Amino acid sequence: MSSSTLNIIMITILFFLASANALANCPNGCSCDDDTLVVQCEENSRLDVLPITLNPSIQRLVIxxxxIKMIDSSIQFYxxxxxxxxxxxxxxxxxxxxxxxQKKLQELHLNHNKISSMSNWTxxxxxxxxxxxxxxxxxEELNKGVFSVLPLLEELxxxxxxISRIDPAAFNGLVSLRVLYLDDNQLNAVPTPSFSLLGSLAELHVGLNAFSSLPDDAFAGLNRLAVLDLGGAGLLNITDGAFKGLMGLRNLVLSDNRLKTIPTSQLSELTRLEDLTLGQNDxxxxxxxxxxxLVNLRRLDITGASQLERIEKAAFNENLNLDTLILASNKKLDTIEEGxxxxxPNLRHLVLKENAITTLTESLLAWHELKKLELTDNPLHCGCQLLWLQEKLLQKNFSQVQCASPEHLKDRLLRSLESDDLGCASNEVQQQLVICIVVVVIVAALTTLILLLYHYRRRVHEAFKDYKWNKRAISRKEHEYQKTFSDEDYMLELYASPSVFFLPGGAQGSGRRGPRPGGTAPAPGAAATLPVNGFTYINGPDACRHTHTLNNAHHHKNGLLPHHNTLNNGSLRSSLSDKKVNTFNKRNVDNNRYCRKQDNGYLKNYGCEQVRNNGFVAEPEYSVISEGGYAPPDDDFGRPCSRENTFSC
Incomplete structure (x- = not known):
């Protein structure tokens, strides 16, 4: 009988013995459970070969x-x-x-051994x-078709x-593969050709290699990739088209590389990216x-960026869905700009631990929405500017925050401090003083303004009155009377000033106002401006006794004006609108003009005003003055008045 036959007989005998009394033959240091059909032999069992006395029906074996140095034929019993x-x-x-x-075997773990080679027969x-x-x-290498006998393999x-070389057909047959780890090898370039056979791959780990750069279309063929780990790949440069085709990528790890800037344009193509890890760069x-x-970004981790010093305003301007932001262990990060x-709006978890932050502003973010805050191990200066943070720590269950300065607050918890401890009492006094000063200045300014208005109230009243009168005169009279008629219609003509009207015809010339007391007489031919606001008709040398008054004819109390005629309509335009009005027939209106009189007595030097003051006639509102002029006694009105310069009248 041959030795091989004896070995088979011995194994068969041992097999039946193990089947009969499995528990009795459980190796020392192992745990054997026939109910769950699980055997575990950990470090204390010190096995150097596979045991053959275990229950052949076991489903889970952990050694x-x-x-153990080799897998021998004893594995066939299980x-x-x-x-x-x-x-x-x-x-x-x-x-x-x-x-x-092992036709039913689903998971095989041979990790952390010393296996140096394998083939498709393995x-x-x-x-x-x-x-x-x-x-x-x-x-060290993956040969062609080495995994071709594993059609259901999902994770490798x-x-x-x-590994420094991968055959383009190494993954042939892995039609179901979804997770592939190639990290921490000796690849100097992304094995792009071998990816074309992995159309179902969803997760790829190729970090901790020596790529230095990512070329365009580095991951061509991986259209279903959702997770890409390039951590520690030694990347210095990422081309603009490196991530082309990865439209479904959700998770990207670029940490522990040598990137000098954030690859904004390269990342912008990953519109579905939700998780980005970017720490340990330069x-x-x-x-x-x-x-x-990156409008769908929800989690951003920038940890261990040893050169990072500042975060600018609007750095995360388009990342409105960001839920978790980790900015930790950045030893030079001391500035996070306000706002x-x-x-x-969706930020709920903020980690700022182990940075160089000395202070924070309340306007940094919407603190009321935050659920988790970690600020430990920062050199915070606990002053009044952090009073708001102390109040937030009391309101929410945030991590403990310790003070690093000033010296008397060192290592004390910010939560336990009062406003006086933070030096806020003096600041409050200063703020109150500033408020009081501002209030006093405002009150003084208002008081001064009121006093000025009171002191100049008459001037203000007169100015306001003149403004109202001028506005009313322009809107109601000027536009009403500014019409020109022919000589035949015996109507008034309006010349340069809206306050002076002429009846057509007649010789030029009229009385002029003489010099004011203490003043100089106008030069020959010069005009003396006469601001007026009323019209009185004065006819002939005895004009003041035979007046035709428009709209304001008052009889003298002594009744000395028997020939006083009145135009009863009260309006110059309505009184003279009909050319057949008997009061102003051609005989009466020829060589006459209308001038307005001002309330301030500017017409006192005219004969009519003097007669009025002597009690002969009531002051009219509208008067018609003869174009031929008049010169009452003791007056020096001899200069002509032209129709073209009616301001002089």
């Missing part, structure tokens, strides 16, 4: 942190396995067809496998190996609109 974990052992290689009996028989973990081994972890400022186009976060 982690032991010293055909019911769904889960096998042989991580953190000393496996150097996996013989071909080692898992030929995984033969694993038709149901969905998760394969080979992380932390010594793999090849991270933390030594940019010094977050400028306005740095994240333009930088005020336009974020």
């Amino acid at each position: 982690r942190n032991n010293k 055909g019911e396995l769904y889960f096998l974990d042989l991580s953190y052992n000393h496996l150097v290689s996996v013989p071909m067809r080692s898992f030929d009996s 995984f033969q028989g694993l038709n149901s496998l969905t998760v394969l973990n080979l992380r932390g081994n010594f793999l 972890n090849l991270g933390q190996n030594r 940019f010094t400022v977050i400028e306005a609109n740095s994240f333009k186009g 930088s976060l005020v336009g974020l």
